[in-house]
Amino acid sequence: MQYERLVQWAKSVWEARWPGRNYLTIWASSDCSNSVAQSQIRPGRKLRGKARFDGFESLDSPVIVPISDYGTRGKKMVLTTTAGAFIFKFSQQGADPFEVIYASSYFDDEGQDLTAVALVPPECLETWAAFEFACARAVRPRIRRRRDVYIIGGTDAFFDPTVEWEDVILPEQLKSDLAEDMEAFFNTGVHIYRELKLAPFRKLLLAGVPGTGKTMLCAAMAKLAINRGRIVVYVSGSDRDGASFEKIQRALQAVTAARYPVLLIVEEIDAYLQGDDKARVLNVLDGVESPNNPEGALLLATTNYPEVIDERIARRPGRLDRIFVIPTIQNDHHAEQMLRHYMADQWRDEHMEVIPELINQPGAFVREAALHARMLAAHDRRTEVTLEFLQQSIDSLLRQIRAGNDFLRDRRPIGLVHNKGKSKKNLRPDPFGFKD
Numbered sequence: 187m188q189y190e191r192l193v194q195w196a197k198s199v200w201e202a203r204w205p206g207r208n209y210l211t212i213w214a215s216s217d218c219s220n221s222v223a224q225s226q227i228r229p230g231r232k233l234r235g236k237a238r239f240d241g242f243e244s245l246d247s248p249v250i251v252p253i254s255d256y257g258t259r260g261k262k263m264v265l266t267t268t269a270g271a272f273i274f275k276f277s278q279q280g281a282d283p284f285e286v287i288y289a290s291s292y293f294d295d296e297g298q299d300l301t302a303v304a305l306v307p308p309e310c311l312e313t314w315a316a317f318e319f320a321c322a323r324a325v326r327p328r329i330r331r332r333r334d335v336y337i338i339g340g341t342d343a344f345f346d347p348t349v350e351w352e353d354v355i356l357p358e359q360l361k362s363d364l365a366e367d368m369e370a371f372f373n374t375g376v377h378i379y380r381e382l383k384l385a386p387f388r389k390l391l392l393a394g395v396p397g398t399g400k401t402m403l404c405a406a407m408a409k410l411a412i413n414r415g416r417i418v419v420y421v422s423g424s425d426r427d428g429a430s431f432e433k434i435q436r437a438l439q440a441v442t443a444a445r446y447p448v449l450l451i452v453e454e455i456d457a458y459l460q461g462d463d464k465a466r467v468l469n470v471l472d473g474v475e476s477p478n479n480p481e482g483a484l485l486l487a488t489t490n491y492p493e494v495i496d497e498r499i500a501r502r503p504g505r506l507d508r509i510f511v512i513p514t515i516q517n518d519h520h521a522e523q524m525l526r527h528y529m530a531d532q533w534r535d536e537h538m539e540v541i542p543e544l545i546n547q548p549g550a551f552v553r554e555a556a557l558h559a560r561m562l563a564a565h566d567r568r569t570e571v572t573l574e575f576l577q578q579s580i581d582s583l584l585r586q587i588r589a590g591n592d593f594l595r596d597r598r599p600i601g602l603v604h605n606k607g608k609s610k611k612n613l614r615p616d617p618f619g620f621k622d
């Protein structure tokens with residue numbers, strides 16, 4: 187075992203430097219040999235117990251081959267995790283200075299985990315613990331100023347979690363199922379996952395044709411989450427940066443570092459399920475690369491492409507815990523609610539007439555029809571929006587959609603379908619065939 191060789195060697199160094207002096211042999215934090223910590227924790231640093239760190243020296247050891255990893259800090263490339271042997275030096279007010287022999291090395295060839303041991307004078311353990319703690323803080327900086335929302339990706343990614351829960355007009359059961367899922371997970375689920383030694387990571391998918399309110403629902407869920415002290419991390423697949431796995435990875439890092447429960451929103455997850463990235467996204471969903479945030483992370487993903495959520499995702503238990511189908515308007519009640527909402531104080535009972543025409547349309551359709559009718563009326567200097575205005579607006583919107591569909595159908599051979607991002611979604615008028 188490597189740690190035994192480390193300890194044997196460290197003991198021989200100790201005996202040669204301070205023959206007969208007592209020491210404890212302890213497991214140590216590998217953060218003490220991290221180059222980031224070593225460059226940040228300067229000699230003279232004060233530690234608990236009226237002690238001071240006085241610097242360190244590298245030692246040659248026949249049982250350790252020094253090697254460093256590297257990574258980015260901000261824009262700079264720096265050395266990070268380091269295997270090696272060191273003497274750390276400390277002085278204390280009113281007591282003798284002391285040193286710690288420290289050795290870190292890889293345990294075996296398979297794992298990338300450093301094993302570290304330290305030989306510490308027994309009476310100095312508290313100072314050593316304070317030093318280890320300082321190293322860990324340097325390696326994993328705390329998020330100093332808490333933000334509620336982290337947006338990953340291009341600057342044009344716009345996400346505003348101010349949507350009121352009541353303003354999302356969908357079947358009540360669907361909304362309450364979703365909200366309860368989130369509450370149950372954060373309130374009790376996280377504990378159960380941890381008890382089972384599983385990373386507390388739950389995954390929900392909102393699937394539905396364009397304009398049914400998925401993004402709006404995400405924003406409303408985000409608002410609920412923030413009100414309850416959770417953090418929101420938001421990634422869009424259709425901003426200027428496109429959909430790269432790198433973005434997902436950055437989001438996962440933010441989730442892991444958050445120190446708070448996190449609602450992770452990944453919009454248009456289908457955009458990441460193409461080419462080489464697919465296998466990696468599946469790894470995240472499977473748990474191989476999933477984030478380990480002890481406070482819990484809930485993934486809320488959206489898509490309007492049921493076909494990319496193929497068998498590998500939908501049918502394999504555990505990849506997605508639940509799929510919520512976000513429907514178009516299915517009945518008169520839902521249609522009336524939506525229309526009343528967007529007509530607001532310009533609602534008139536005669537508007538009921540158009541309700542049957544709203545069935546099977548997404549909410550975005552009703553919003554546009556209502557806004558356009560209200561605009562037409564205002565333009566005509568009318569205070570009331572007559573049924574005629576509303577009907578006109580609906581007719582013109584339907585004509586526009588039909589023309590768009592024809593246009594796109596004619597253009598299809600050109601191959602727009604392969605585009606990533608927004609442009610692809612209107613190409614298949616009715617892609618949705620599967621139910622929850």
Ligand SMILES: Nc1ncnc2c1ncn2[C@@H]1O[C@H](COP(=O)(O)OP(=O)(O)OP(=O)(O)O)[C@@H](O)[C@H]1O
Nearest residue numbers: 354355395396397398399400401402490549550553
């Ligand atoms: N269920 C709904 N309740 C209230 N308003 C809605 C609803 N669905 C859509 N809308 C209106 O339509 C707009 C567009 O909806 P939204 O962007 O949420 O759709 P989406 O499902 O995310 O579409 P896409 O799949 O294209 O991303 C919303 O901002 C809202 O004004």
Ligand SMILES: [Mg+2]
Nearest residue numbers: 400401402488
């Ligand atoms: Mg959307």
